[in-house]
Amino acid sequence: MPKALSFKANSVIYFRGDVADKIYILKDGRLLLTSADIETGQEIRELIQTGEFFGVKSAMGKYPRDETAMVLTDSQVILFSVPEFENLVLSNTRIIMKMLKVFSNQLRRIHKQVQNLIGTNDDKKPDEGLWEIAEYYRKNNMTSEAMYTYQRYLTYYPEGVHAVNATSILQKLETYVPTVSDTSGKAGVNELNISSVSDTSVQEETARGYYDAVSLFSQNKFVDALKAFKKIIDEDQDQEHIVKSEYEMGRCFYMLEQYDNCVRHMSGLIQKYPKHPDLKECLFYIGQSYQMKGDSLKAKNFYTKILKMAQEDEPVTIKVKRVLRKMERGDE
Amino acid sequence: MALDMSVLGRFAKSYKAGEIIFCEYEPGDAFYLIQSGKVRIVKIMDDIEKTIDILQPGEFFGEMALLEEAPRSASAITVEDAKLLEFNKENFEILMKGNPQIVLKLLKLFTKRIYDQKRRFMILTLPEDSVKVADVFLMLNETQPDTDEDEQEKTFHSSVEDIAHWAGMSPAKCHSVLNSFAAQRRVEIFQDRIVVKNINDFHRFVNSRRRSQKGV
Numbered sequence: 001m002p003k004a005l006s007f008k009a010n011s012v013i014y015f016r017g018d019v020a021d022k023i024y025i026l027k028d029g030r031l032l033l034t035s036a037d038i039e040t041g042q043e044i045r046e047l048i049q050t051g052e053f054f055g056v057k058s059a060m061g062k063y064p065r066d067e068t069a070m071v072l073t074d075s076q077v078i079l080f081s082v083p084e085f086e087n088l089v090l091s092n093t094r095i096i097m098k099m100l101k102v103f104s105n106q107l108r109r110i111h112k113q114v115q116n117l118i119g120t121n122d123d124k125k126p127d128e129g130l131w132e133i134a135e136y137y138r139k140n141n142m143t144s145e146a147m148y149t150y151q152r153y154l155t156y157y158p159e160g161v162h163a164v165n166a167t168s169i170l171q172k173l174e175t176y177v178p179t180v181s182d183t184s185g186k187a188g189v190n191e192l193n194i195s196s197v198s199d200t201s202v203q204e205e206t207a208r209g210y211y212d213a214v215s216l217f218s219q220n221k222f223v224d225a226l227k228a229f230k231k232i233i234d235e236d237q238d239q240e241h242i243v244k245s246e247y248e249m250g251r252c253f254y255m256l257e258q259y260d261n262c263v264r265h266m267s268g269l270i271q272k273y274p275k276h277p278d279l280k281e282c283l284f285y286i287g288q289s290y291q292m293k294g295d296s297l298k299a300k301n302f303y304t305k306i307l308k309m310a311q312e313d314e315p316v317t318i319k320v321k322r323v324l325r326k327m328e329r330g331d332e
Numbered sequence: 333m334a335l336d337m338s339v340l341g342r343f344a345k346s347y348k349a350g351e352i353i354f355c356e357y358e359p360g361d362a363f364y365l366i367q368s369g370k371v372r373i374v375k376i377m378d379d380i381e382k383t384i385d386i387l388q389p390g391e392f393f394g395e396m397a398l399l400e401e402a403p404r405s406a407s408a409i410t411v412e413d414a415k416l417l418e419f420n421k422e423n424f425e426i427l428m429k430g431n432p433q434i435v436l437k438l439l440k441l442f443t444k445r446i447y448d449q450k451r452r453f454m455i456l457t458l459p460e461d462s463v464k465v466a467d468v469f470l471m472l473n474e475t476q477p478d479t480d481e482d483e484q485e486k487t488f489h490s491s492v493e494d495i496a497h498w499a500g501m502s503p504a505k506c507h508s509v510l511n512s513f514a515a516q517r518r519v520e521i522f523q524d525r526i527v528v529k530n531i532n533d534f535h536r537f538v539n540s541r542r543r544s545q546k547g548v
Contacts, residue, residue: 063443096432097435111405117456126403127357130357149352
């Protein structure tokens with residue numbers, strides 16, 4: 001049972017640093033809490049109103065008291081043990097709601113102080129922040145995460161400064177073929193979800209076949225992968241996955257060291273689909289095949305062609321530059 | 333805690349492994365309770381995606397959105413297939429009436445978060461990098477529940493990056509502090525753990541600096 005206690009003026013109910021499991025309500029009188037500002041050490045004084053709780057956080061969390069509670073005039077308080085307090089708030093949701101609000105404000109404030117101190121002040125505008133995260137995911141080839149974030153950006157900020165850009169990137173990503181690095185299943189599953197919105201079951205089956213093939217590729221089973229991609233093309237069911245499979249077949253030829261086949265296949269692909277989303281990658285594989293065959297002149301021609309087409313920060317640009325640097329070093 | 337699932341079933345949502353539940357900077361209007369599966373809380377800092385926490389069934393996240401509609405301060409991504417209960421302002425009332433225990437749990441969580449942040453703040457206000465690092469170990473020691481009080485040597489399964497994060501300094505700086513501690517034989521640094529040879533020594537070290545700081 002909660003107990004009523006009386007305190008004489010100027011007496012202390014508890015000191016800062018005490019560890020105790022008692023919670024109080026001020027019933028009558030005047031009561032002062034004094035604590036130290038954790039940043040400056042300055043004393044903070046807070047008067048408690050009648051009917052207000054104190055000592056809640058430290059008692060519930062079993063932490064040392066943050067503050068000293070001193071009565072200014074003769075006062076009456078009601079003392080609760082933690083279980084008693086819990087019973088009270090469980091039966092009175094208004095109290096719990098009010099406390100949640102107070103705690104939430106405190107949490108927000110201290111969080112902000114910490115952020116200020118470590119210098120990662122999050123005063124960044126949320127639209128700008130969201131955009132930067134989308135860009136981070138895109139640059140790191142985390143396609144499904146990037147897509148999610150661009151979509152969110154467009155949902156919240158359809159008129160935002162980056163909206164046009166986000167739309168066009170999103171369109172590109174939707175036709176994006178997962179590369180070896182993100183065929184670990186995750187991206188594949190999400191892409192399936194996205195495309196399945198309007199798909200029929202036949203298309204779903206093709207998609208499943210396609211992702212099975214992609215996973216064969218990622219396990220270095222290139223002969224099997226090649227067969228599986230060819231099957232999708234021969235079945236001629238779903239244009240989207242046919243185009244993707246054509247590209248993947250070219251990659252299989254390269255991995256199988258069938259460089260002539262790779263060059264022939266990728267060249268044919270470029271002619272057939274001049275707007276293929278992986279056009280630059282196709283050219284890269286052609287360049288690589290020539291290089292493997294010892295024809296560095298032709299290889300270089302393809303590489304420089306890619307650099308002319310691609311933007312500075314695209315992954316393919318970085319790859320091409322690296323290869324070119326290596327070639328130059330080799331030439332010396 | 334026994335929960336009346338028949339009332340809560342309507343708030344359940346399933347997520348696939350690796351799915352984003354919400355992203356940093358999104359406006360937040362819902363908070364979550366994990367029923368099954370694990371959730372990774374991540375923040376992108378200095379162009380690196382950093383895992384802040386991995387949450388287990390029974391734990392809450394996104395709770396700050398409940399009372400203040402501020403942008404999310406971190407992203408939540410499922411680690412494995414997960415089932416979550418999603419609550420927003422509108423259905424929070426239903427939750428509260430049907431299951432005030434959940435709200436009580438939420439209140440306790442807030443208490444803990446406030447305490448953790450305050451403790452972290454105390455580390456960050458310390459004057460020197462070496463004292464900050466020592467105090468991070470003291471903080472970690474306080475949160476390790478089952479350690480032997482009399483034992484002076486303490487093992488922490490934290491990386492140098494983790495320590496750097498808590499101390500609010502670059503990993504490089506943290507490395508150099510730890511290396512000098514190691515040279516003084518106060519710590520041993522392993523691949524997967526850091527051993528503090530005498531935690532009381534760190535106590536004395538931090539306390540003396542904290543006092544001198546207050547004297548200023």
